[in-house]
Amino acid sequence: MQVRIMLQIVGDDGTVGDAEEVASLTKITEGAEDLGLSLAESKTLLAAAQQLIVEAQVNDWLEKHRHCEITGQRLRSKGSYPITFRTLFGDVQLKSPRFYVPKERQTNGPATISPLTQLIPDHVAPERLYLETRWASLVPYAAAAGLLADVLPVDSGVNATTVRQHVLRAAERMESDLAEQRVSFMEGTDPRDWEDLPIPDGRMVIGLDCGYIRDWRDRKKNFELIVGRSMSEEGDARYIGFVHGYDRKPQRRIIDHLRRQGFQADQDLTFITDGGDEVRSLAERISPCSEHVLDWFHITMRITVLRQFAQGLVHHDKDAGTEVLAELRRTKWFLWHGNTYRAREAIDDLVLDLEALDSCYPNLRKLRTTIRKFQLYITSNEASLINYGERYRSGERISSAFVEATVNAVISKRFAKKQQMQWSRRGAHLLLQTRTRTLDGSLRAAFEHWYPSMANDNNRGHKRVAA
Structure with a gap:
């Protein structure tokens, strides 16, 4: 035929x-x-x-x-x-x-x-740029280039280097779309205008956490990435990520991220973090209706470590070990119910008791160091402690466990921590911008904003998200 x-x-x-x-x-x-x-x-x-x-x-x-x-x-x-x-x-x-x-x-x-x-002007079709950006955000550059060559007639000129250049170009354009530096939703606005705002949908929660990848310039060191996930009562979750220290205006990025999700200045906003200085500082002054909550999971994780030390102490000094375990239970109970004053009092007493303890327990020094660090941790985040029990019973979030999964989804599965891949700060930061948008389904909306005719295409199979 x-x-x-x-x-x-x-x-x-x-x-x-x-x-x-x-x-x-x-x-x-x-x-x-x-x-x-x-x-x-x-x-x-x-x-x-x-x-x-x-x-x-x-x-x-x-x-x-x-x-x-x-x-x-x-x-x-x-x-x-x-x-x-x-x-x-x-x-x-x-x-x-x-x-x-x-x-x-x-x-x-x-x-x-x-x-x-x-x-x-760029000699590249927008849809090809979009597809390269999308695939390279999910798999390594070489794998994305191979996938393109397997299913499309693009054998010539497609390789890992070309795909990487195109992806970083798209990410840089996203960076240029960010608004001017702002550290608060209040900046440049008149509170009297709030009367004209519609009634907000409800509280929005954003969790931030840190991850680390190997530095290409100094291969014996890692540098820090900050990733997060924001969720509203109505609508889909969105991801955010950037390289700590490389991005000089992170508040602007968070504000832009929240605006794209429909957040408004008079809406309640809760930041949940592990209490680190870097992520805690990002939550300050973002919105007059915002609060910062210390993640309950990280509190209990530190108490668990202390309990393990105390259980070891029981085998060498039963009375002292039992007393430490009892004090830790009391401390956890006070923290759960938001009794910050009694919790700090119990921790201070425990620090003094352990300093005065004379025992042959081999890990006593480590126990003393760990309890002092816990004391500093609670003191530094005292303003972020809430009544966790009351918040939990009302069905609100008290833990950033959902962000732990985000760190794994955004960082581990693409930046290949187990394979010890090495990254430049610029390359990691820019790839984070495209990867987060790919994962939450908003990448296509960004391209449709740049190339309006793409919105008229038959996008079946693509999740349509407002820019």
Whole structure:
């Protein structure tokens, strides 16, 4: 069987062009593998059709932009030069014409112009850029390049380096879209305008936590990433991430992140963190309706370590070990019920008792060090301690366990901590921007904001999220 596939283009004025052969296939049917198009045949067909379609569109666009915007006169040609337009369905070879600029306009500008650079300034189709960004946010750059080459006719010019460059370019554009530096929702606004705000949907919760990856410049060291997840009572969760220290304006990023999720200035906001200085400082002054809550999971984790030391003390000094365990239970009970004063009092007494304890317990020194660190931890985060029991019974969040899963999803599964992959701070920070948006489904919305016509495409299978 001989199959000939023809392409015919009809212009906007109804002019019907000549039919051109896109592909000629010889099909022999002997097994299931012979039915329909093979992957190689589909690649050939798509590449050929793409070349003809893009050529026709470009020629039509150039004809409409062949005249001077001011005088209206037709521009004289000065030859052309070849360019490559990289699309999802092959690299399209085009001729970019150059036109003379009228003499009366050459005083403060170039003598020639290339209009096609306005249409395709980056020489990459937005959908290809989107797909490369999406896939490379989920898998390593080399794997993303291999996946593209496997299923699409993009064999030439696709490799890990090219994909990485395209992804970082998209991330840098996201960075440029951030608003000017702001440290609070109140900055530049009048509280009297709050009366005009609609009633907020409910409390929004955002959890922040830290992760570490290996530094490419100093391979014996790690640097810190801060990732988070925000959830509202209505709507989907969103992810946020950045490299601590590389991003000099993290409050601006958090404010922009919350705004894209629909947060408004008079809405209740709860930050849940592990109490570290870095993440705690990010929660300050973001919103007048915000609060910072010390994660209950991290409190109990530290108490658990102390209990293990105390149980070891029981084997060497039963009375002292039993008393320490009892004090730890009391401390945990006070903290759970929000009795900060009694909790600190119990911790202070425990520190003094252990300092005065004379025992042959080999880990006594470590126990003393750990209880002093716990004392400092509670003191530093005293303003973030709440009545956890009351909050828990009312169905509100008191733990950042959901952020622990976020650290694993955002960092571990892509930055390959177990494989000891090494990253530059810039590369990690920019990849975080595309990965977080890919994971929460808002990446497509960012591209539709840059390229509005992408929103008119048939996006079945893509989650539609407001930018």
